[in-house]
Amino acid sequence: MAILRVEQLGKSYRSGGRELPVLQNISFTLNAGDTFAIVGPSGSGKTTLLGLCAGLDAATTGSVELNGIRLERLSEDERAQVRNQHVGFIFQNFQLIPTLTALENVMVPLELRGEKQADKRALELLERVGLHNRHHHYPTQLSGGEQQRVALARAFSNQPKILFADEPTGNLDAETSEKVVNLLFELNREQGTTLVLVTHDLELAGKTQRLIRVKGGQVISDSVMAESGSRL
Ligand SMILES: Nc1ncnc2c1ncn2[C@@H]1O[C@H](COP(=O)(O)OP(=O)(O)OP(=O)(O)O)[C@@H](O)[C@H]1O
Ligand SMILES: [Mg+2]
Numbered sequence: 001m002a003i004l005r006v007e008q009l010g011k012s013y014r015s016g017g018r019e020l021p022v023l024q025n026i027s028f029t030l031n032a033g034d035t036f037a038i039v040g041p042s043g044s045g046k047t048t049l050l051g052l053c054a055g056l057d058a059a060t061t062g063s064v065e066l067n068g069i070r071l072e073r074l075s076e077d078e079r080a081q082v083r084n085q086h087v088g089f090i091f092q093n094f095q096l097i098p099t100l101t102a103l104e105n106v107m108v109p110l111e112l113r114g115e116k117q118a119d120k121r122a123l124e125l126l127e128r129v130g131l132h133n134r135h136h137h138y139p140t141q142l143s144g145g146e147q148q149r150v151a152l153a154r155a156f157s158n159q160p161k162i163l164f165a166d167e168p169t170g171n172l173d174a175e176t177s178e179k180v181v182n183l184l185f186e187l188n189r190e191q192g193t194t195l196v197l198v199t200h201d202l203e204l205a206g207k208t209q210r211l212i213r214v215k216g217g218q219v220i221s222d223s224v225m226a227e228s229g230s231r232l
Contacts, residue, residue: 003032003162003194009062022048023217035195037205040214046198054087054164055079084112088160092167094151096139102150103135109158125153144171162194
C-alpha cells in the first residue's frame with residue numbers, strides 16, 4: 001500500500017522579485033513499511049522536499065498524498081492535524097522548544113493528542129535514546145548530539161506511520177550514530193513505521209531499501225536495493 005504519493009511536485013521561492021525554482025517535476029511513490037534514503041549535494045532541495053512530503057510546507061505545483069490524504073487541499077491547521085496523527089519529523093537543526101526541558105519537548109506531541117500518561121511515555125522514550133538522566137535539561141544545556149536524540153524521541157512519541165529524518169546522524173559520533181540508526185530501523189521493524197531519511201552518510205543510505213538521488217531540484221536516479229545488497 002502506498003503511504004506517500006508525490007506527483008509532479010514543484011516548489012519555488014520568491015526572492016528579489018524573481019521566482020527561484022528549488023524543486024521541479026518530482027514524482028515517486030513510497031510503500032508503507034519500507035525504508036528510503038534521499039541523497040544529494042548541499043542545496044539540491046532535500047530539506048525542502050522532506051518538508052513538502054511531511055506537510056510542513058505547501059508545494060507550488062503538483063501534489064502530495066500522505067496516507068491517502070491530499071495535502072494541497074488542506075488548510076494549514078488541517079495539515080498540522082495530519083502531521084500530529086501520522087507523521088514524525090526530525091529536523092536538520094532539531095527545532096526543540098528552548099523554554100521546555102527535554103522531557104517536556106518529548107511530551108508536546110503526546111499532549112497534543114490528549115495522551116494521559118504523556119510524562120511516563122516521554123521518559124521511556126528518553127531512556128531508549130540514552131537520555132533519561134538528562135530529562136530535566138533545557139536544550140541549551142544539552143550537547144548537539146543530545147539535542148538530536150531528544151528530537152528523535154519526540155519524533156517517535158506519537159508512533160507515526162511515517163518518520164521523516166533530515167540528517168539524523170549529522171551531529172553524532174560513530175557510536176551514538178550507530179545507536180540512533182539501530183533505533184530507527186527497530187522502529188521500522190517493530191511498528192512498521194515507514195522511514196524516509198535524508199543523509200550524506202552513504203553507509204546509512206546503504207541500509208535502506210530504496211535510494212533516491214536529487215540534484216538541482218530534480219530526481220536524477222531512483223534505485224531499489226537487491227537481495228544481494230547491490231542497487232538495481
Ligand atoms: N525560504 C526560502 N527562501 C528562499 N530560498 C530558499 C528557502 N529555503 C530554501 N531555499 C533555497 O532552496 C535550495 C534548497 O534548499 P534545501 O534546504 O532544500 O537544500 P538541501 O538539499 O537540504 O541542502 P543541505 O544538504 O545543505 O541541507 C537552496 O538553494 C536554498 O537556498
Ligand atoms: Mg538540508
